[in-house]
Amino acid sequence: GNSVTQMEGPVTLSEEAFLTINCTYTATGYPSLFWYVQYPGEGLQLLLKATKADDKGSNKGFEATYRKETTSFHLEKGSVQVSDSAVYFCALSHPGANNLFFGTGTRLTVIP
Amino acid sequence: NAGVMQNPRHLVRRRGQEARLRCSPMKGHSHVYWYRQLPEEGLKFMVYLQKENIIDESGMPKERFSAEFPKEGPSILRIQQVVRGDSAAYFCASSPWNDNEQFFGPGTRLTVL
Numbered sequence: 001g002n003s004v005t006q007m008e009g010p011v012t013l014s015e016e017a018f019l020t021i022n023c024t025y026t027a028t029g030y031p032s033l034f035w036y037v038q039y040p041g042e043g044l045q046l047l048l049k050a051t052k053a054d055d056k057g058s059n060k061g062f063e064a065t066y067r068k069e070t071t072s073f074h075l076e077k078g079s080v081q082v083s084d085s086a087v088y089f090c091a092l093s094h095p096g097a098n099n100l101f102f103g104t105g106t107r108l109t110v111i112p
Numbered sequence: 113n114a115g116v117m118q119n120p121r122h123l124v125r126r127r128g129q130e131a132r133l134r135c136s137p138m139k140g141h142s143h144v145y146w147y148r149q150l151p152e153e154g155l156k157f158m159v160y161l162q163k164e165n166i167i168d169e170s171g172m173p174k175e176r177f178s179a180e181f182p183k184e185g186p187s188i189l190r191i192q193q194v195v196r197g198d199s200a201a202y203f204c205a206s207s208p209w210n211d212n213e214q215f216f217g218p219g220t221r222l223t224v225l
Contacts, residue, residue: 004154036216043116043203043216044155089154098168099145099157100214 002027006090006103013080013110021075021106023064023090031092033057033066033073034100038087047075047088080110114139116206116217117186124223131191131198133220137206144187145214146179149201161187194224 007022025033032051036044048057053068064075073090090103117136125131137144142163147155157171161181172179176194181187191198201221205214 041218043118043218044205045216046213049213098160099171100147100155102147102154102156104152104154 002031002092002094002101004090004092004101004103006088006106008104008106010107010109013108015082015110015112016079017110019075019077019080019084019108021088021090021108023073023075023103025071025073025090025092027071027092027094027101029094030068031094033064034091034093035062035064035073035075036089036091036102038089038105040086044089080108082110082112084108085110116141116204116215118202118204118217118220120220121218122221122223124225125194126225127195128193131194131222131224133189133191133202133204133222134186135189135204135206135217136186137204138208138215141206141208141215143207143209144181145205145207146187146189147203147205149203149219151200155203158189191222194222196224198222199224 003026034049035047037047038044048059050057050066056065062077087105087107089105091100093100144161146158149155159172159179160168176192178190201219203219204217207214
């Protein structure tokens with residue numbers, strides 16, 4: 001079956017700290033992998049994605065690399081800002097599939 | 113181009129009442145997906161619809177829940193005889209075709225008293 005496991009939060013960091021949020025997955029075949037971000041009171045926004053092994057998705061200073069050998073898609077950012085405070089969801093989907101499979105989300109709080 | 117719109121943003125119902133949640137997809141998008149987010153959990157797929165057709169409802173509870181996406185107008189997720197366990201955030205997403213990338217609305221937060 002398909003599943004996504006994320007590191008549990010909440011995560012609290014000081015501004016300019018390095019961020020890693022772990023994500024591993026279980027899936028058949030070759031899924032596409034995503035990170036979504038949910039700011040307070042809002043819906044999910046696609047942050048970045050990768051569609052095949054060794055691809056690196058990047059956006060707004062965030063990066064994640066599709067590692068098939070370790071079935072991982074860890075999210076990283078070198079220097080977080082207060083405005084990065086949000087809930088981050090890792091997700092997967094199969095090409096042509098009808099739905100996304102989400103992890104439980106990791107709440108990040110960045111303090112000045 | 114307006115994003116995915118959902119209304120109401122907040123809905124309060126008493127046990128036994130009906131809840132109707134609406135979703136207007138992005139312009140040009142004919143594929144709609146509904147997800148439910150229970151407190152402290154990730155989103156769980158409920159149903160996938162195209163105009164006038166339910167394509168995949170494998171995530172829908174067998175009773176009380178229904179969804180439609182008529183030729184004209186928004187997609188509707190309907191919950192009959194709500195119970196406290198239905199309290200959740202319901203998110204709608206749309207895509208121009210059945211592709212991986214889905215665009216999400218702001219969600220409807222349903223509270224059942």
